Amino acid sequence: MLSATFYGVRGSTPCSCDSTREFGGNTACVLVEVPDEPPIICDLGTGLRYLGRDLDDRGQSNGFAATALISHLHWDHIQGTPFFRPLLGEGATLEIVGPRQNGSTLETEFTRFVRPPVFPVAIDQLPGDVTFRDATDEVIQVGSATVQCFDVPHIGPTNGYRIDVGSGSLAYISDHQQPMDGSLDVADSLVEACRDVDILVHDAQFDHEEFQQRSDWGHCTPEYALELARRSGARRLVLFHHDPGHDDAWVRATVKRIQGAAGTDVTIIGAAEGLRLESGN
Ligand SMILES: [Zn+2]
Ligand SMILES: [Zn+2]
Incomplete structure (x- = not known):
């Protein structure tokens, strides 16, 4: 059994206001x-x-040890790191797994983001211990979980992940570039990576009209997410990486629309802070 609890569901930049509560x-x-x-x-x-x-x-902060699977190095995916309370205590360890960088390492690129002058302290000055592991297109073991790291079309090196434990599975694809002509062609490699997964967490940033205006921004429509869910046989699709310009009514209406298109094949869920899903029961 595995569970997924959502603490951040937005893409691009945080947006705290009444209309996104x-x-x-x-x-x-x-x-x-x-x-x-x-x-x-x-x-x-x-x-x-x-x-x-x-x-x-x-x-659970004391002696905390965890593995982070980061999709890529855009701000919206790493910005919380120096504000993570367990790392402010001695003895905590966090291993950060992420995609190989072109001509560089994950550690080199990541640490450029947490150091003066862009942040008051460097990441190696935090009391907790942060380590890095470059992984692209390989399978790693995290405890009893098998984690498949796979390349996803976006802007810059980007990973998706599939996590399998005995009786549960989840795939995480936060940012996914749809073909720029708006077609629903999904790479076979991604269909295979998500094959029969129980929970698919997937980019759903733009509606069709927005995508036409921003077709090279690295994202996709919820219809594209549904195409991947359908082709791979995913049981539940969690629409994720909501655009900061979309209010709650927009997300609610989108979930309803995509559920209508999905019929009974796939259950559609809008990712929300505090949402907890279980797989493998
Ligand atoms: Zn993003
Ligand atoms: Zn991105």
Whole structure:
């Protein structure tokens, strides 16, 4: 069994205001838990700060050890890192897994983001210990979970992940460039990576009209997410990476529209802060 708890569901930039309160304004961060094992964190966006607060409240901050699977290095996926409370205590460890960088390493690129003058301290000055692992198109083991890291079309090196434990599975594709002509062609490699997955968390940033205006911004329509869910046989599709310009009514209407298109094949869910899903029961 695994569970997924959503702490940040927004793409691009945080947006905290009344009109986004239902689904939430923090950027990408999803906690994946397998009972009695260290947690896996998908992306380190601003939602991470609230995950840190929850861990503190649960008394799980001390001696904290986790693995983070980051999709890529755009701000909305890493910005929460220095605000993650467990890293402000001695003894905490966080291994960050992410895509190989062109001519560089994940560590080199990531640490450029957390150091003066863009942040008051460097990441290696935090009391907790952060380590890095470059992984693209390979399978790694995190506790009892098998994690498949696979390349996803976006802007710059980007990973998707599939997490399998004995009886549960989840695939995480936060940012996904749809073909710029708006067609629904999905790479066979991604269909295979998501084959029969129980929970598919997927980019759904733009509607068709917005996509036509921003076709090279690295994202896709919810219809494209549904195409992948259908072709791969995913059971539940979680529409994720909501555009910061979309209010709650927009997301609600989109979930309804896509559920209508999906029929009974796939259950459509709008990612919302605080949402918790279980797989493998
Ligand atoms: Zn993003
Ligand atoms: Zn991105």
